[in-house]
Amino acid sequence: MVRRGSRGKGAEKRERILRAAIKIFSHKGFFNSKISDIARSAGVADGTIYLYFKNKDDLLISLFEEKMAEVVADVRGRVAAGNGALSRLKIFIENHMSLLVREAGLIEVLQVELRQSNKFMKEYVPVKFLEYLDVITEILELGKREGTFRQDLNVRMARRAVFGALDEIALAYVLSRKRKYDPADAAAEIYRMFSEGLCTKAQNREGRT
Amino acid sequence: MVRRGSRGKGAEKRERILRAAIKIFSHKGFFNSKISDIARSAGVADGTIYLYFKNKDDLLISLFEEKMAEVVADVRGRVAAGNGALSRLKIFIENHMSLLVREAGLIEVLQVELRQSNKFMKEYVPVKFLEYLDVITEILELGKREGTFRQDLNVRMARRAVFGALDEIALAYVLSRKRKYDPADAAAEIYRMFSEGLCTKAQNREGRT
DNA sequence: TTTTGGTGAATGATGATTCATTCAAGAGGG
DNA sequence: CCCTCTTGAATGAATCATCATTCACCAAAA
Structure with missing residues (x-):
C-alpha cells in the first residue's frame, strides 16, 4: 500500500495535481477550468483528483x-x-x-x-x-x-x-x-x-x- | 410598436434588468448567478434579457x-x-x-x-x-x-x-x-x-x- | 490472494440560449 | 365607432452542451 501522507509517492502526486491546478486556474480562472484539464496537465485520471481532494x-x-x-x-x-x-x-x-x-x-x-x-x-x-x-x-x-x-x-x-x-x-x-x-x-x-x-x-x- | 432606444418603456425595462443584475451578481457572483434569477428579480421572462443583451x-x-x-x-x-x-x-x-x-x-x-x-x-x-x-x-x-x-x-x-x-x-x-x-x-x-x-x-x- | 491506488467512461444535473407562440396596441377601412 | 389586421415585444418551456462527480473495474504490490 502506498501511503498518502506528507511523505511518499502519494504526496508527490498530490503536489503534481496542485501544480497543475495553479497552472490551469491561472490561465483560465476557476470557473472556466475543467477538472479534466487539470487531470490531463497533471498526468493523472480525472477520478484521481478526487482521491486527494474532496471536490473542485x-x-x-x-x-x-x-x-x-x-x-x-x-x-x-x-x-x-x-x-x-x-x-x-x-x-x-x-x-x-x-x-x-x-x-x-x-x-x-x-x-x-x-x-x-x-x-x-x-x-x-x-x-x-x-x-x-x-x-x-x-x-x-x-x-x-x-x-x-x-x-x-x-x-x-x-x-x-x-x-x-x-x-x-x-x-x-x-x-x-x-x-x-x-x-x-x-x-x-x-x-x-x-x-x-x-x-x-x-x-x-x-x-x- | 415600442421603441427600445434610450427613451421610452424599453429603456426602463433595460434599466430594471441592469439593476436586478447588480443585485444578483453582488449577492452570488457572476458564475453562481442564473439568468433565471436575474429575470425573476427584474420581473421579466428569461428570454426578455436576450432582447436587451447579447448574452450573460x-x-x-x-x-x-x-x-x-x-x-x-x-x-x-x-x-x-x-x-x-x-x-x-x-x-x-x-x-x-x-x-x-x-x-x-x-x-x-x-x-x-x-x-x-x-x-x-x-x-x-x-x-x-x-x-x-x-x-x-x-x-x-x-x-x-x-x-x-x-x-x-x-x-x-x-x-x-x-x-x-x-x-x-x-x-x-x-x-x-x-x-x-x-x-x-x-x-x-x-x-x-x-x-x-x-x-x-x-x-x-x-x-x- | 487480497488490498488499494488508480482509471476513465458513464451518469446526472445544471443552466445558458433558443424559438414557437402569445399578446397588446396601433393602423386603417367600413 | 367597431372590427380586423399587422407588427414586434415578451414569454417560458424545451433544447442541448457542458462538466463535476461517481463507480465498476484493473493492475501492481504485499
Whole structure:
C-alpha cells in the first residue's frame, strides 16, 4: 500500500495535481477550468483528483492554504533579518514584488480567485491570507513601538492600504502582457510612498536610509 | 410598436434588468448567478434579457461600462470643485469611500468581478475603469505642476497605489458583515497616509490643511 | 490472494440560449 | 365607432452542451 501522507509517492502526486491546478486556474480562472484539464496537465485520471481532494472547491482552497503557508513562512524568515521597522517594511515589499516573478502562477490565482472565494464560499475563512496581513501588522506595530511610525497610525487600516497598493500594482503587472515596469523598481517606489507617509515628522526631517 | 432606444418603456425595462443584475451578481457572483434569477428579480421572462443583451457576458460588461460611466462623470464634477491637488485628492478619496454606501451593490460587483473579466474575457478592455484611474492621474499631475507633490513621483505607479489602497479597504468593508469602521474615517486615514507620503519635504515642513 | 491506488467512461444535473407562440396596441377601412 | 389586421415585444418551456462527480473495474504490490 502506498501511503498518502506528507511523505511518499502519494504526496508527490498530490503536489503534481496542485501544480497543475495553479497552472490551469491561472490561465483560465476557476470557473472556466475543467477538472479534466487539470487531470490531463497533471498526468493523472480525472477520478484521481478526487482521491486527494474532496471536490473542485476543496482543490482551490487547499491550494490557497498550502501555498500561502509556504509564502508566509518564507517572508517571515526574510523579514526577521531586517532590523528596524523601515528595513523590514522594505524587505516585505521587495519580497512581495519578487513573488511575481518567482511564483507568477500562484500569485495570479490568488489575485483573481481569492476575492471570489472570500466572498462567496460562505464557510471559507482565508486563514493563511490573514496571516500574511499579520506580517504587515507586526511590522507596523514594531514601528510604532520604535517611534519610527506615527503613534496615531491606524494599523488595521494601514496594513490594508499597504497590501492593497502592492496587490494592485502586482495586478497591473500580471495583466499587462508588455511587462511595462520592473518589479524591483516598483518595490522601491512603493516603499518610498509609504515610508515617507508613515514616518513621524522627526524622522522625515532627519535623513533616512 | 415600442421603441427600445434610450427613451421610452424599453429603456426602463433595460434599466430594471441592469439593476436586478447588480443585485444578483453582488449577492452570488457572476458564475453562481442564473439568468433565471436575474429575470425573476427584474420581473421579466428569461428570454426578455436576450432582447436587451447579447448574452450573460454582455450583461456583465454593459453593467460595468454604463454604471462606471456614471460614477466617472460624477466624480469628475466633484473633484473639479476642489482647488489644488491635495484638496482634489481628498475629495476623490472621500467620494470613493462614500460610494460604498451609496452604491454598495455596484461596488461589490466591480470589486470581485472586474478582475475576473479583466483577465479572462480576452476582448474586453475596461475602458471606463481606466478612465476612473485617469481621474487620479490628473490629480497627481496637477500636484506635480503645482509643486505640491514630488517631481520624481512615478504617476503611473502612484495612481495604482492610491486606487489599490482604496479598493482593498473598500473590500474589507464590504466583506465584513460587522462594518467595523466608518468609511469617512477610513477616507481621512488614507488621505493622511498618502498626502504625507506624496508631498515634497517643503510641504511637509510647513503646516498643511 | 487480497488490498488499494488508480482509471476513465458513464451518469446526472445544471443552466445558458433558443424559438414557437402569445399578446397588446396601433393602423386603417367600413 | 367597431372590427380586423399587422407588427414586434415578451414569454417560458424545451433544447442541448457542458462538466463535476461517481463507480465498476484493473493492475501492481504485499
